[in-house]
Structures are given as structure tokens and as C-alpha cells.
Amino acid sequence: MRDSSHKPESATEFPPEKRLKAPNTQLVDAGIATIPDMETLRKCVAYENAHQNRTQILKQLEWRAAELRDEQE
Template sequence: MSAPKGWRLFEMGTTNDEESDEFPPEKRLEASNTHLIKAGIATIPDMETLQECVAYENAHQNRTQILRQLKWKAEELRENEE
């Protein structure tokens, strides 16, 4: 299947590895404003990515507010697993 000139085709399914590579912790957590950081956290797809973000935050800025938001995201992911 080819896309019209100037258009880009997107595959419907992406793996979590592809998502993690596309949005590594530094892109999720080093945004220019808090709204972008919140969006980065909200779009974390799985526990593995979340753990990478927690490790990154602990090693770099160690911001209490960001770590709290990551904790809330972990609780949300756990609830969705059940």
C-alpha cells in the first residue's frame, strides 16, 4: 500500500520497545514546561518504561513532584493489569 504524495503511512501497531525508543525518559521528563512533562508521564505505556523514567529522574533532577506523578502512574498501570 502506498500513500499519496506528501502523506506518511502509519502502522496500526507499535511495540512498547518502539514507543520507548521514540520517547526515552529524557524526552518525557526534560520538557520545557510542566504540561509537557505531565503529558510525557501520562503516555507511559508500561511498567518497564515507567521504571526507566524513575531511574532517570532519580539520577538527574530527583524532583519530588515528578517522582510523585510517576508513583501515581505506577498505581494506574497496576490497576489496569488486574
């Protein structure tokens, strides 16, 4: 289980707009795959809903949420 008091650097270096507003799909995919925690994931979902609302990106975020939940168990 991860120590939730420690924020990974990637959470602050790569905010939702950098993760999801990349110039190509491979970078967006990598941005989603490297989401380190549920807080960052929620911010990404909120950003996507407010700005782009792309169904496929939201689906990928849903899959990443499931992976994070599995990692916590």
C-alpha cells in the same frame, strides 16, 4: 491484558530524557501520562533519581505506576 512481547513505539520514541526534560510542565505531565508500561516507568524513575530528583515528578510517576498496575488487573 496487553501483549508484553510487543513494544509500543512510544517506548522507544520517547525515552525518559524526552519525557521528563521537557521545556514546560504540560509536556512533562503528558510524558508521564503516556508511559505505556512498567519497564518504561522504571527507566523514568531511574532517570529522574539520577538527574533531577524532583519530588513532584517522582510522585506523579508513583501515581502512574498505580494506574498501570490497575490496568493489568
